[in-house]
Every structure is written in structure tokens, then in C-alpha cells.
Amino acid sequence: MTVEHAQRRTPKVAKTNSVFKKAVMAISGIIMVLYLIAHVIGNLKAFSGAESFNSYSGWIRTVGNPALPGQTTLWVIRIVLLVAVVAHFWAAVSLWRQAKRARPQGYVTKKPTAQSYASRTMRWGGVIIGAFIIYHILDLTTGTVNAEGFDSTPYERLVASFQNPFVTIFYAISVILLGMHLRHGIWSATQTLGQSNRRREKTVSAFAVVFATALTIGFLLVPFSVLFGLID
Amino acid sequence: MRSSVGNPAAEKRGMNLTLRIWRQQGPTVKGKMVTYKITDISPDMSFLEMLDVLNEQLILQGDDPVAFDHDCREGICGMCGVMINGQAHGPQQTTTCQLHMRSFADGDTIDIEPWRATAFPIIKDLAVDRRAFDRIIQAGGYISVPTGTAPEAHATPVPKADSDAAFDAATCIGCGACVAACPNASSMLFTAAKVTHLGLLPQGQPERNDRVVNMVAQQDREGFGGCTNIGECSASCPKGISMETISRLNHDLLGALRAGARPKS
Numbered sequence: 001m002t003v004e005h006a007q008r009r010t011p012k013v014a015k016t017n018s019v020f021k022k023a024v025m026a027i028s029g030i031i032m033v034l035y036l037i038a039h040v041i042g043n044l045k046a047f048s049g050a051e052s053f054n055s056y057s058g059w060i061r062t063v064g065n066p067a068l069p070g071q072t073t074l075w076v077i078r079i080v081l082l083v084a085v086v087a088h089f090w091a092a093v094s095l096w097r098q099a100k101r102a103r104p105q106g107y108v109t110k111k112p113t114a115q116s117y118a119s120r121t122m123r124w125g126g127v128i129i130g131a132f133i134i135y136h137i138l139d140l141t142t143g144t145v146n147a148e149g150f151d152s153t154p155y156e157r158l159v160a161s162f163q164n165p166f167v168t169i170f171y172a173i174s175v176i177l178l179g180m181h182l183r184h185g186i187w188s189a190t191q192t193l194g195q196s197n198r199r200r201e202k203t204v205s206a207f208a209v210v211f212a213t214a215l216t217i218g219f220l221l222v223p224f225s226v227l228f229g230l231i232d
Numbered sequence: 233m234r235s236s237v238g239n240p241a242a243e244k245r246g247m248n249l250t251l252r253i254w255r256q257q258g259p260t261v262k263g264k265m266v267t268y269k270i271t272d273i274s275p276d277m278s279f280l281e282m283l284d285v286l287n288e289q290l291i292l293q294g295d296d297p298v299a300f301d302h303d304c305r306e307g308i309c310g311m312c313g314v315m316i317n318g319q320a321h322g323p324q325q326t327t328t329c330q331l332h333m334r335s336f337a338d339g340d341t342i343d344i345e346p347w348r349a350t351a352f353p354i355i356k357d358l359a360v361d362r363r364a365f366d367r368i369i370q371a372g373g374y375i376s377v378p379t380g381t382a383p384e385a386h387a388t389p390v391p392k393a394d395s396d397a398a399f400d401a402a403t404c405i406g407c408g409a410c411v412a413a414c415p416n417a418s419s420m421l422f423t424a425a426k427v428t429h430l431g432l433l434p435q436g437q438p439e440r441n442d443r444v445v446n447m448v449a450q451q452d453r454e455g456f457g458g459c460t461n462i463g464e465c466s467a468s469c470p471k472g473i474s475m476e477t478i479s480r481l482n483h484d485l486l487g488a489l490r491a492g493a494r495p496k497s
Contacts (some may be wrong), residue, residue, distance in 0.1 A: 102457035111318030114467035194483020
């Protein structure tokens with residue numbers, strides 16, 4: 001049974017290199033993390049009031065004008081992000097399938113010794129984060145599923161969304177999952193790109209924890225402030 | 233955990249254990265866990281000696297003994313890999329032959345399974361075919377130099393830190409615990425140990441780029457999974473090969489691909 005598996009799968013797996021796929025995953029992940037840093041800074045403008053928040057949103061759409069026409073900058077960012085998401089997803093699915101083929105029959109008893117919760121939830125956590133991003137865009141960017149609808153300011157959509165405790169809780173769970181995804185992801189990307197070693201290991205892990213925690217808290221500040229009436 | 237140690241009554245009587253062992257007649261036959269009772273096991277026995285006692289009993293009863301791999305029984309050959317209670321080589325970070333029954337308590341139930349990976353097909357019971365590792369080595373885990381008289385040692389200086397790291401990696405015995413413990417059944421730690429061992433020494437330099445691309449291509453071809461840097465491999469490696477080796481493999485591989493090295497088809 002297993003012998004036949006190994007032979008049948010051979011040519012298919014050999015086409016692409018698993019380490020190359022990991023590098024694609026790492027680089028696309030880094031691009032998305034850089035965007036998240038900019039995103040969280042933008043979010044915090046909600047504390048400076050509706051005008052500051054809305055004008056920031058307007059600025060993203062017009063930055064580079066008039067040298068660049070219309071929303072050029074915004075669309076460049078969107079396209080780069082879309083390519084990163086697709087590449088990240090492609091590499092993840094491909095490696096996930098390879099791992100499934102590599103052990104079709106699991107152990108009766110398996111005791112994890114080193115793995116963290118974050119590393120164990122990378123795949124399904126990633127799927128949930130992906131679903132969240134789709135909802136998030138429909139809610140706050142397009143307003144499709146937002147109570148205020150499309151014909152509203154970004155600030156109005158923000159407040160309308162997070163006044164609903166269910167939306168805030170879903171958002172919080174997703175952002176915490178994202179934080180865990182980044183905790184393992186930052187360490188894993190450092191390994192994958194060959195930048196880790198015994199001396200750096202502790203520093204990289206500590207940085208990953210601090211960075212992921214800070215980003216998560218940054219993303220949670222605004223929705224909870226709305227929920228508890230600090231922003232309205 | 234070690235209740236029988238220092239307890240004269242228990243030591244005299246020996247340990248009574250329940251073993252649940254994966255029995256599978258051959259590569260294409262369906263296997264299942266079979267329960268055996270075993271009595272009067274000395275805590276000073278190695279795990280393999282305990283299995284020997286079981287097999288003697290099975291033979292006397294006219295049953296088929298449990299097939300398991302073993303050779304040197306001193307922790308250096310890498311043959312005796314089995315999954316014990318869900319951990320590669322059991323609760324201690326060592327080989328199964330160096331694991332002693334004092335690591336278990338009287339009355340314990342112990343699950344014993346073979347390594348599970350597509351690339352390691354089961355031959356019988358607990359014995360798996362690990363020739364996939366040999367083929368990874370054949371793909372690049374060597375240096376091409378004329379053999380003969382040993383060269384003068386001072387002719388090729390090697391920094392102490394490099395030789396230490398190379399020797400640490402060279403302690404890999406190819407047991408397959410890394411693959412067995414990895415949630416992806418990836419052989420990265422094994423391949424990385426070989427790439428590190430040869431890549432850090434001057435003799436390994438001429439073939440360094442070809443070595444890494446060919447060895448990685450071969451491990452993919454064998455049907456191993458990809459690495460997700462979880463660390464189960466290193467934590468269960470009897471020789472404590474570090475995750476650093478994986479980073480070094482990745483570094484070498486990406487460098488080799490940039491330099492235009494491509495795997496032989």
C-alpha cells in the first residue's frame with residue numbers, strides 16, 4: 001500500500017522544490033506583515049477623531065496626485081498584496097497536500113513534545129484569517145455588509161461595525177489568531193530564509209512574541225474603544 | 233514515573249506491563265494494534281531486551297514474534313527506531329536500545345508503533361524500509377575526492393567553531409526519528425545535518441551547491457513532507473541535531489538556486 005504510494009507520487013512532487021515554496025511563503029508573508037504595520041498605525045488615527053481618520057483614508061486614495069493619476073498608489077498596494085496573498089495561499093496549500101501525502105496513515109498514539117499552539121494552528125488558523133479578511137473588506141472597505149452601507153464615511157462604518165459586540169468578538173478572535181500566526185510565522189520565515197542560527201534563535205523567538213503581541217494589541221485597541229464608547 | 237526504582241519488593245518481582253504493539257504481516261496487508269501482557273521485567277533491561285523477552289514468550293507459545301529493527305544496541309547505528317507512547321524512541325531523548333525500562337512504571341500500558349511515513353513503507357510489524365535516506369545520501373551526501381594516504385592535517389586549516397558544528401551535525405545516525413516525530417513527515421533535519429556536516433568543511437565546498445539542490449530534490453521525490461519549523465524533529469533527535477542546521481540548508485539552497493544550480497533529473 002505505502003510502497004505503491006511512494007512510487008505513484010514520485011514525479012508529481014519532484015516538479016517543484018519544497019524549500020523554494022517555503023521561501024515564497026516567507027517572502028509573501030513579510031510583504032503582508034509590512035502592510036500590517038502601516039495598517040495598525042492608520043487604525044490608531046481613529047483616536048484623533050473622525051476628521052483625522054477620514055482624511056487619512058482620503059490621503060491613501062490620492063497620495064502621489066497629481067503626478068500619479070487617481071488612486072494609482074492604492075491600487076499598486078492592493079495588487080502587490082493580492083499577489084502576496086495568492087502566493088502565500090498557493091505555497092501553503094501545496095505544502096499542506098505534500099504533508100498529507102507524506103503520512104496517509106497517522107499514529108494511534110502521538111505525543112507532541114516541542115510544538116507550540118501557534119505552530120499547530122498555522123494551517124487552519126490561516127484559513128480562518130483568510131475568511132476574516134474577506135469579511136473585513138466587505139465590512140469596512142466596500143461597506144457591503146456594513147449597517148451604514150457604502151454611502152458612508154470610513155469612520156461611520158468603523159463605529160457601526162464595532163458597536164456590535166458580535167462583530168467585535170469575531171474581529172478580536174481573528175486578530176488574536178493572526179498574532180499567533182505571526183509569532184510562529186516570523187520565526188519560521190527567519191529559518192526558511194536561512195537567517196537563523198543557534199546564537200540568534202532566542203532573539204528571533206523573543207522578537208516574534210513581542211512583535212506579534214504589540215500588533216495584536218494595536219489592532220484590538222480601536223474596536224474595543226468603540227465597543228466601550230471611548231470612540232463614537 | 234520511577235516508582236519501581238528503589239523499591240526492593242518491586243525490583244524483586246519485576247514490572248508487569250501491558251504492551252499494545254502494531255502488528256502487520258507485510259507491506260500490503262492491513263495492520264492493527266495487538267495487546268500483550270508481559271510480567272517480571274527488570275527495570276534495568278533495555279527496551280529492546282524487554283521486546284526480546286516478549287518474543288521468546290511468543291515463540292514458546294507458537295506465535296509469530298514481533299519484527300523490529302536493531303543492530304548495535306549501543307546507540308550508534310540508528311536501526312532501532314520505533315514510536316513508543318507516541319514519541320520517537322520513547323520518553324527519553326535517546327535511541328530505543330539505550331532506553332531502559334526504569335523509564336516506565338509497573339502496571340504501565342505502552343503503545344509501540346512503527347515510524348509512519350509514505351517514504352518509510354512498513355516491511356513487517358515495527359520494521360520499516362528506510363532506504364529513502366540512502367537515496368538522499370546518494371543524491372549528494374558525499375565528497376568526490378581520490379582516496380589514498382591521509383593528507384597532512386595542517387595542509388587545510390579549519391576554524392575550530394566550524395569543525396565543532398560540522399562534527400555536531402555529523403553525529404546524525406540516520407535513525408529517522410526526525411521524520412517519525414514531524415507532523416509533516418519531513419526529512420529536513422536529516423538532510424540538513426548532512427548538508428551542514430559537509431558544507432562547513434573545506435572538502436565539501438566544490439560540490440556544495442549541487443549537493444543541496446540534489447539532496448532536497450531527492451527528499452521531495454521520496455515523498456517526504458515539507459518543513460514548517462515546528463521543532464519536533466530536533467526535540468526527538470537522539471543526537472540532538474539542532475534547528476540551526478535547517479536554517480543553514482535553506483540558506484545554502486536559496487544561494488545555490490540563485491547561483492544557477494539545478495537538480496539532476
